[in-house]
Amino acid sequence: MLNYLPYYASGCIVEGFRRGSSELGVPTANYPLEVVKSLPCCFKTGIYYGWANVDNGPVYKMVMSIGWNPFYNNKEKSMETHILHDFDCDLYGSLLKTCIAGFLRPEKNFDSLEDLIHAIQEDKCLAKDLLDADESKRALQDSQFFYGTCKENKNDKDSQPNGGT
Numbered sequence: 001m002l003n004y005l006p007y008y009a010s011g012c013i014v015e016g017f018r019r020g021s022s023e024l025g026v027p028t029a030n031y032p033l034e035v036v037k038s039l040p041c042c043f044k045t046g047i048y049y050g051w052a053n054v055d056n057g058p059v060y061k062m063v064m065s066i067g068w069n070p071f072y073n074n075k076e077k078s079m080e081t082h083i084l085h086d087f088d089c090d091l092y093g094s095l096l097k098t099c100i101a102g103f104l105r106p107e108k109n110f111d112s113l114e115d116l117i118h119a120i121q122e123d124k125c126l127a128k129d130l131l132d133a134d135e136s137k138r139a140l141q142d143s144q145f146f147y148g149t150c151k152e153n154k155n156d157k158d159s160q161p162n163g164g165t
């Protein structure tokens with residue numbers, strides 16, 4: 001189960017619906033459709049955590065939502081990354097690299113926007129704790145993948161540092 005983790009992805013950041021920054025206070029960097037479509041078919045939708053960097057810069061903790069956002073009932077599956085760092089400009093067009101280290105929970109619908117925001121804040125806290133507590137997950141932030149030596153913008157099995165297993 002979840003034997004596709006850690007999973008590495010990279011791609012240029014595209015615009016979503018901008019609800020992350022405007023409604024939720026949690027800006028997200030969205031992958032283009034081709035990156036979403038290259039996920040292995042067995043990849044479970046849900047909320048994940050791991051590491052991310054932008055344009056080969058510093059590596060930060062991240063949480064990622066993969067799926068259809070049941071609260072908004074999206075028509076297209078998406079991979080939306082919230083990086084636990086304050087960037088002072090928008091990131092559209094920048095190269096986002098992510099290493100998904102672990103699974104947090106399935107996507108859910110909520111009765112209110114406040115409940116969704118609360119769940120995301122809990123995800124962020126849990127992700128921080130899990131990444132700090134687990135030596136093997138902590139080590140993933142040092143992967144050469146983040147510094148430009150691995151193939152970029154490819155998500156096929158060969159480009160996975162662990163062979164995609």
Ligand SMILES: Cc1cc2nc3c(=O)[nH]c(=O)nc-3n(C[C@H](O)[C@H](O)[C@H](O)COP(=O)(O)O)c2cc1C
Nearest residue numbers: 016017018019020063065069070071082107108123
């Ligand atoms: C950590 C995290 C958890 C999320 N959990 C859910 C969820 O349980 N249900 C849901 O409908 N959307 C969830 N979302 C997705 C947000 O609704 C989505 O990122 C937001 O609408 C921004 O989308 P946009 O980039 O298209 O504007 C989550 C997003 C993040 C970053």
